[in-house]
Amino acid sequence: MQLSPYTPGEVAREVPGREAQLQQIGGMLTLPALHGRFSGRIRVDVGPRGVGKTSLLRRVQEDAILLGLAPLYVTAGNGPLAAVIADEARTLVGEWGAPSATSDWLDRLSVTLGVPGIAQVTAETSPGVSSPQATRAFRKLLEKMSKEALNQGLKGIAVLVDELQDADEESLRTIAYAWQELQGSKTPAVFVAAGLSHTADVVTAAVTSAERFQFRTMRDLEDHEVREALTQPATDLGVRWETPALQEVVQRSQGYPYAVQLWGDAMWQAAGSPDRGGVIGAESLDEAQNSVNQDMSALHRARWSKASPREREVLSAMAHLGSVDVVRADIAKALGVTSGALGTVRQSLLDKGIIQIAGHGLLSFTAPGFIEHVISLEDR
Numbered sequence: 096m097q098l099s100p101y102t103p104g105e106v107a108r109e110v111p112g113r114e115a116q117l118q119q120i121g122g123m124l125t126l127p128a129l130h131g132r133f134s135g136r137i138r139v140d141v142g143p144r145g146v147g148k149t150s151l152l153r154r155v156q157e158d159a160i161l162l163g164l165a166p167l168y169v170t171a172g173n174g175p176l177a178a179v180i181a182d183e184a185r186t187l188v189g190e191w192g193a194p195s196a197t198s199d200w201l202d203r204l205s206v207t208l209g210v211p212g213i214a215q216v217t218a219e220t221s222p223g224v225s226s227p228q229a230t231r232a233f234r235k236l237l238e239k240m241s242k243e244a245l246n247q248g249l250k251g252i253a254v255l256v257d258e259l260q261d262a263d264e265e266s267l268r269t270i271a272y273a274w275q276e277l278q279g280s281k282t283p284a285v286f287v288a289a290g291l292s293h294t295a296d297v298v299t300a301a302v303t304s305a306e307r308f309q310f311r312t313m314r315d316l317e318d319h320e321v322r323e324a325l326t327q328p329a330t331d332l333g334v335r336w337e338t339p340a341l342q343e344v345v346q347r348s349q350g351y352p353y354a355v356q357l358w359g360d361a362m363w364q365a366a367g368s369p370d371r372g373g374v375i376g377a378e379s380l381d382e383a384q385n386s387v388n389q390d391m392s393a394l395h396r397a398r399w400s401k402a403s404p405r406e407r408e409v410l411s412a413m414a415h416l417g418s419v420d421v422v423r424a425d426i427a428k429a430l431g432v433t434s435g436a437l438g439t440v441r442q443s444l445l446d447k448g449i450i451q452i453a454g455h456g457l458l459s460f461t462a463p464g465f466i467e468h469v470i471s472l473e474d475r
């Protein structure tokens with residue numbers, strides 16, 4: 096009996112299908128790491144929940160460390176972002192045992208950036224307020240942290256931010272302006288982030304010149320990538336997937352990474368947690384389907400409960416239109432309203448990660464099985 100190597104709801108150990116992203120981001124990491132240069136663009140990978148953003152960002156963190164960069168990894172939404180990054184920098188400098196002069200300047204900058212719990216925050220530097228002082232403080236933070244990283248024998252710093260859509264506007268401005276001011280400098284720093292699909296809207300609402308940000312959409316996995324995600328962890332443990340079972344699971348998980356992991360895990364359990372030399376076969380499909388259904392319906396219920404009555408009407412209309420990608424105008428027609436009237440509801444459903452833009456004028460649900468869930472609610 097071997098423990099399941101699959102990771103439903105946890106950071107993925109391997110990220111098949113993300114080679115292109117890792118290569119592009121890797122190129123950005125080498126600017127500070129190999130060339131001692133500032134990476135001028137802020138890269139943001141966006142997509143719905145469960146598509147694999149955090150797993151990608153964690154892999155970027157590993158790559159950054161391998162390249163000799165000091166990672167400042169934070170999750171937005173938990174206080175003003177610029178302050179959260181400053182706080183992480185303080186922690187790192189503490190771990191390095193840097194000279195006390197270094198901690199002192201960091202403390203001073205942190206006060207300006209509104210890090211709670213250190214010294215008193217003065218009126219002109221209240222938390223989260225974007226101001227020339229805050230921008231200067233954040234720029235200095237990046238410069239001095241990079242310098243201190245070099246003192247530690249490292250190559251520079253990598254700022255890594257997850258859930259960027261939850262960042263406060265002031266911090267986004269502070270960060271964007273500071274990044275702007277550092278263009279072309281020798282500060283060895285790079286910024287990589289991840290966020291839900293509407294992150295670009297949040298950023299452009301906060302920052303007038305958002306062209307420094309580079310948004311890239313993360314897609315579901317292709318069939319061959321799903322096969323790799325399923326077979327590789329098993330192969331490593333000497334366990335083989337039989338082809339019919341594999342084909343069936345590839346089809347049923349629909350390329351949604353979270354579902355792929357749920358399926359892998361459920362098949363592993365249903366096959367009796369095989370030992371080396373064991374196989375995973377089609378006889379396990381029914382039991383696994385049962386288990387996946389329970390987990391997926393928990394996810395569907397959670398999403399449905401987050402939707403307002405008006406949003407639920409739109410979701411029902413989408414479900415009844417029946418296809419995977421739904422034409423926006425058809426939803427409006429089904430509800431007897433104009434397409435424009437759907438604007439706010441559509442936006443909040445995007446913000447909640449329940450639906451995604453599937454192409455021009457097209458919308459789809461982000462989780463497989465949601466259509467069936469919505470329709471089953473009406474049968475009760």
Ligand SMILES: Nc1ncnc2c1ncn2[C@@H]1O[C@H](COP(=O)(O)OP(=O)(O)O)[C@@H](O)[C@H]1O
Nearest residue numbers: 103104107110111145146147148149150352353
């Ligand atoms: N490239 C991938 N291949 C297979 N599974 C993945 C991949 N990336 C992530 N996962 C799995 O998908 C689920 C969601 O991953 P996570 O990184 O938390 O997504 P997000 O941050 O977009 O919500 C997790 O169970 C994770 O193990």
Ligand SMILES: [Mg+2]
Nearest residue numbers: 148149150257
């Ligand atoms: Mg995540």
